[in-house]
Amino acid sequence: MKPALYDRVALCRDRDDLGLKRGDVATLVDYGPLSSGGEEGAILEVFNALGESIAVVTVNASEIRSLGADDIPMVRTLESNGTERGAWGAGRMDFQAPRP
Numbered sequence: 012m013k014p015a016l017y018d019r020v021a022l023c024r025d026r027d028d029l030g031l032k033r034g035d036v037a038t039l040v041d042y043g044p045l046s047s048g049g050e051e052g053a054i055l056e057v058f059n060a061l062g063e064s065i066a067v068v069t070v071n072a073s074e075i076r077s078l079g080a081d082d083i084p085m086v087r088t089l090e091s092n093g094t095e096r097g098a099w100g101a102g103r104m105d106f107q108a109p110r111p
Contacts, residue, residue: 012077014039020055020075021082029068031057036084042072060086 014020022035031037037055045052050071057066 013072014053014075014077016041019078020053021078022070023074023076026068026070026074029066029070030089031068031070032087034085036078037068037075039075040067043069045069045071 016039018039019036020039022031022033022037025031025033035057037057039053040056041054043052043054050073052069053072053075054067054069055075056064057068059065
């Protein structure tokens with residue numbers, strides 16, 4: 012089943028280009044077309060462990076899934092050497108959500 016808007020979702024595969032890893036949890040903000048056409052995109056807001064928004068990214072809708080009762084959240088640290096943290100700058104804000 013397709014996750015509902017504002018549900019927390021998990022990424023199904025690594026997206027090194029976005030600094031995201033399989034299992035990372037984000038909030039589904041919207042669905043929309045990808046710039047490449049074809050598959051539907053999912054716009055996600057990614058938060059750190061403190062609940063602070065750190066990125067808004069677009070992935071293929073097939074790359075996310077709803078969280079389940081059997082899922083256990085985990086913590087990983089964004090690397091400060093630029094490999095992961097630096098990836099946030101590339102494609103980080105490909106969608107700017109309107110603020111109320």
